Amino acid sequence: MAKKPHDTPNLDQLEAGPWPSFVTGLKRLAADKDYMVDLLGHLEHSYQTRKGYWKGGTVGVFGYGGGVIPRFTEIKDEHDQPVFKDAAEFHTLRVMPPAGMHYTTDILRKFCDIWEKYGSGLIAFHGQSGDIMFQGCTTENVQKAFDEINALGFDLGGAGPAVRTSMSCVGHARCEQSCYDEAKAHRKIINAFLDDIHRPALPYKFKFKFSGCGNDCMNSIQRSDMAVIGTWRDNMQTDEALAKKWFAKHGLSELVNDVVNRCPTKAIQLKEIKDVRSGPNLSSVALNDSQALEINNKDCVRCMHCINVMTGALAPGKDRGATILVGGKRTLKIGDLMGTVVVPFMKLESDEDFDKLLDLAKRIVDFFAENALEHERCGEMIERIGLVNFLEGVELEIDPNMVSAPRTNPYVRTDGWDEEVARIRAKSAA
Amino acid sequence: MSQPQMRKPIECGVPDHMQYLHPMLARNYGNWKYHDRPRPGVLHHVSHSGDEVWTVRAGTQRQMDIHTVRKLCDIADRFAEGHVRFTIRSNIEFIVADEKKVAPLIDELERNGFPVGGTGNSVSMIAHTQGWLHCDIPGTDASGVVKALMDELYEEFKHERMPNRVRLSTSCCEINCGGQADIAVIIQHTKPPKINHDLVANVCERPAVVARCPVAAIRPALVNGKPSLEVDEKKCVCCGACFPPCPPMQINDPEHSKLAVWVGGKNSNARLKPQFMKMVAAGLPNNPPRWPEVAGVVKRILHVYKEDARPWERMADWIERIGWPRFFEKTGLTFTKYLIDDWRGGRANLNASVHIRF
Numbered sequence: 001m002a003k004k005p006h007d008t009p010n011l012d013q014l015e016a017g018p019w020p021s022f023v024t025g026l027k028r029l030a031a032d033k034d035y036m037v038d039l040l041g042h043l044e045h046s047y048q049t050r051k052g053y054w055k056g057g058t059v060g061v062f063g064y065g066g067g068v069i070p071r072f073t074e075i076k077d078e079h080d081q082p083v084f085k086d087a088a089e090f091h092t093l094r095v096m097p098p099a100g101m102h103y104t105t106d107i108l109r110k111f112c113d114i115w116e117k118y119g120s121g122l123i124a125f126h127g128q129s130g131d132i133m134f135q136g137c138t139t140e141n142v143q144k145a146f147d148e149i150n151a152l153g154f155d156l157g158g159a160g161p162a163v164r165t166s167m168s169c170v171g172h173a174r175c176e177q178s179c180y181d182e183a184k185a186h187r188k189i190i191n192a193f194l195d196d197i198h199r200p201a202l203p204y205k206f207k208f209k210f211s212g213c214g215n216d217c218m219n220s221i222q223r224s225d226m227a228v229i230g231t232w233r234d235n236m237q238t239d240e241a242l243a244k245k246w247f248a249k250h251g252l253s254e255l256v257n258d259v260v261n262r263c264p265t266k267a268i269q270l271k272e273i274k275d276v277r278s279g280p281n282l283s284s285v286a287l288n289d290s291q292a293l294e295i296n297n298k299d300c301v302r303c304m305h306c307i308n309v310m311t312g313a314l315a316p317g318k319d320r321g322a323t324i325l326v327g328g329k330r331t332l333k334i335g336d337l338m339g340t341v342v343v344p345f346m347k348l349e350s351d352e353d354f355d356k357l358l359d360l361a362k363r364i365v366d367f368f369a370e371n372a373l374e375h376e377r378c379g380e381m382i383e384r385i386g387l388v389n390f391l392e393g394v395e396l397e398i399d400p401n402m403v404s405a406p407r408t409n410p411y412v413r414t415d416g417w418d419e420e421v422a423r424i425r426a427k428s429a430a
Numbered sequence: 431m432s433q434p435q436m437r438k439p440i441e442c443g444v445p446d447h448m449q450y451l452h453p454m455l456a457r458n459y460g461n462w463k464y465h466d467r468p469r470p471g472v473l474h475h476v477s478h479s480g481d482e483v484w485t486v487r488a489g490t491q492r493q494m495d496i497h498t499v500r501k502l503c504d505i506a507d508r509f510a511e512g513h514v515r516f517t518i519r520s521n522i523e524f525i526v527a528d529e530k531k532v533a534p535l536i537d538e539l540e541r542n543g544f545p546v547g548g549t550g551n552s553v554s555m556i557a558h559t560q561g562w563l564h565c566d567i568p569g570t571d572a573s574g575v576v577k578a579l580m581d582e583l584y585e586e587f588k589h590e591r592m593p594n595r596v597r598l599s600t601s602c603c604e605i606n607c608g609g610q611a612d613i614a615v616i617i618q619h620t621k622p623p624k625i626n627h628d629l630v631a632n633v634c635e636r637p638a639v640v641a642r643c644p645v646a647a648i649r650p651a652l653v654n655g656k657p658s659l660e661v662d663e664k665k666c667v668c669c670g671a672c673f674p675p676c677p678p679m680q681i682n683d684p685e686h687s688k689l690a691v692w693v694g695g696k697n698s699n700a701r702l703k704p705q706f707m708k709m710v711a712a713g714l715p716n717n718p719p720r721w722p723e724v725a726g727v728v729k730r731i732l733h734v735y736k737e738d739a740r741p742w743e744r745m746a747d748w749i750e751r752i753g754w755p756r757f758f759e760k761t762g763l764t765f766t767k768y769l770i771d772d773w774r775g776g777r778a779n780l781n782a783s784v785h786i787r788f
Contacts, residue, residue, distance in 0.1 A: 010719040014574050017581030020543055022573045025495030046562035046571065047718045050684035052602075055677060056566045062436040071564060092564060098447035101516040105503035107450065108514070112496040112503075121496045125516045128559065128607045135493065135564055147437055155442045166444070167518065173447070173455045174475055174483065174525070176462040183447050191443035198441065214699035218518060221704050222610050222697055229699075242464060258742050264701050305700040309742065312464025312476075330606045332671050333644040335773055336706050375642065 006041035038087035067156025099183035162200035179230025238285035327379025569617035610695030
């Protein structure tokens with residue numbers, strides 16, 4: 001039995017309503033732990049005063065420079081003593097989950113047992129960078145909790161100016177749209193950067209994210225410095241049985257309004273079967289005895305819309321891999337940036353393909369480490385130095401797929417034009 | 431006395447996922463053919479091998495006590511073959527290889543208070559941050575805002591009644607850890623930081639703080655004989671970027687830290703290219719424990735979107751079709767001068783055409 005609870009009139013109101021209540025969970029923990037009694041008091045104080053009261057500090061585990069988020073209370077009495085003394089320290093351990101966030105109940109129960117023993121009993125699945133967040137631990141217990149979590153085969157994630165924990169979509173494990181083995185790429189890349197994760201020494205954070213198709217369920221284009229997004233080069237695949245099944249259920253209006261008209265590049269046409277053409281870049285599939293879809297794959301931008309609507313009837317092609325984009329980030333400090341294309345297509349099938357991906361990742365992180373200013377994200381660095389300088393630095397060739405349009409102003413020195421044309425022609429002739 | 435022997439970490443990195451996969455997922459790894467949704471909250475995947483799995487998705491509070499996690503494990507052991515996974519939006523997924531297990535699993539989840547839904551054209555769980563519970567710089571709470579909003583959107587989580595999927599996020603400072611979303615709720619500070627000049631010299635690395643400001647509004651200064659920093663309040667955009675490296679520059683204010691609502695962000699490439707979200711409302715009070723003013727705006731936008739958008743239009747697609755003036759007209763939100771972009775590159779957001787809907 002824990003000590004008497006604090007009055008929490010604000011938090012109490014968050015126990016009502018149908019959605020699962022984290023407050024009810026906190027109270028269950030507070031029934032056994034003074035730690036959580038005071039945590040509830042601490043949080044209620046924030047609700048009453050509308051301010052936060054945690055400050056950072058330096059807490060870690062032996063051998064690592066990051067992965068623990070230290071929190072010390074700032075709610076102090078007139079003698080500078082913590083008002084909520086049992087919750088004066090409330091550190092978080094960031095732990096990297098398996099790619100795709102799959103668990104057995106066995107491993108989850110082991111996490112619970114460890115966190116019941118050493119921590120608050122509060123676990124977040126998952127933080128916005130993808131970590132399992134073991135929330136609420138005293139300085140004294142951080143090492144003990146980590147030792148046991150680590151013994152289960154789990155490791156701390158990134159914090160501060162480091163390579164960060166990554167996320168990959170469910171992908172190969174349960175998704176027909178998956179264009180490469182996301183989990184394999186995730187694990188191969190991240191586990192090659194463990195030193196940069198555990199010992200923060202970069203200019204600022206660097207995030208990788210892995211999505212298996214253009215639906216980008218991991219939000220990689222905007223939330224990672226290097227996004228690996230699955231795509232394909234050849235023709236879209238079709239399945240007549242599933243196409244006919246879809247058409248029988250949904251009919252012509254939905255086909256026209258939701259599929260054909262929504263194609264952003266008008267690559268899809270509805271045709272009479274007798275008029276359907278065949279050709280090296282065309283896919284087609286019959287919808288009934290007289291009508292069919294014809295897709296010009298040269299016009300298609302792999303946006304995924306029609307495949308999302310008619311899943312299975314339409315599918316990614318067989319020559320699969322990924323597009324690599326660099327520079328995504330959120331607001332601070334120059335405003336939001338989307339990642340932009342630096343490799344239009346990279347095959348990702350064989351072990352050698354994955355080696356090449358890792359090699360590129362290393363070149364990019366190395367260049368970032370050397371060239372970014374303190375607290376500057378990769379995208380901000382590219383904005384400052386220009387994409388061409390970045391590409392030359394990481395030894396990537398330019399490609400018109402990297403721009404939405406060529407330049408619209410004349411402020412550039414072009415006296416190297418002829419040599420550049422000659423170089424590119426020689427290279428493409430080789 | 432010798433130092434105690436410290437245990438060296440095993441730098442094992444990301445664990446091998448194959449050991450945690452449901453056996454049917456492992457068996458059909460990379461070999462899935464298509465999926466459909468028999469009902470909201472349930473996905474049915476079919477493999478090229480002919481194998482089938484059913485996934486039941488349920489909402490959680492994300493910040494879970496171990497009793498909740500153990501309860502979910504009990505349900506997984508009794509009804510769902512001992513495996514679970516989580517989505518990026520903190521929904522839990524139970525995978526079963528037998529269709530007959532789906533209905534009892536749903537019953538058990540709902541009986542224990544876990545809503546089944548979040549698939550397809552629903553409003554899924556809100557991607558969110560740490561807030562007052564754990565963050566060192568929060569302007570508001572996260573879990574509480576999400577709980578209050580999801581209570582209001584509960585039925586939309588459980589049904590697929592929206593034109594397309596709706597992704598929400600909340601963030602407790604302008605860094606926006608919650609990320610891009612169809613609708614996002616983000617703190618918007620309205621007053622420059624209040625500086626505790628007694629502490630700056632001891633706590634802050636002053637050149638780093640000066641460098642952090644996006645509008646060069648901070649400069650070193652001697653205040654009351656102490657080395658400190660001062661803010662040009664005419665330049666200051668109240669972003670709060672100086673606060674993390676220099677906590678004595680307090681940006682959070684119970685009264686003046688407001689909430690803003692943003693719409694039309696998406697990361698998906700489907701149809702339109704990925705879009706940044708746009709600010710459409712600000713000045714909403716930070717009003718715990720249930721933030722009713724924010725919930726009112728979010729629900730109003732959702733209601734209009736639901737009524738007005740065509741099938742498969744995400745928030746951004748819908749606004750692209752109807753235009754911004756009509757968005758403000760239909761939602762009843764007020765377009766003010768603060769919504770005209772004047773940040774670098776902001777001119778690209780002006781209407782350089784006579785494309786005007788009347």
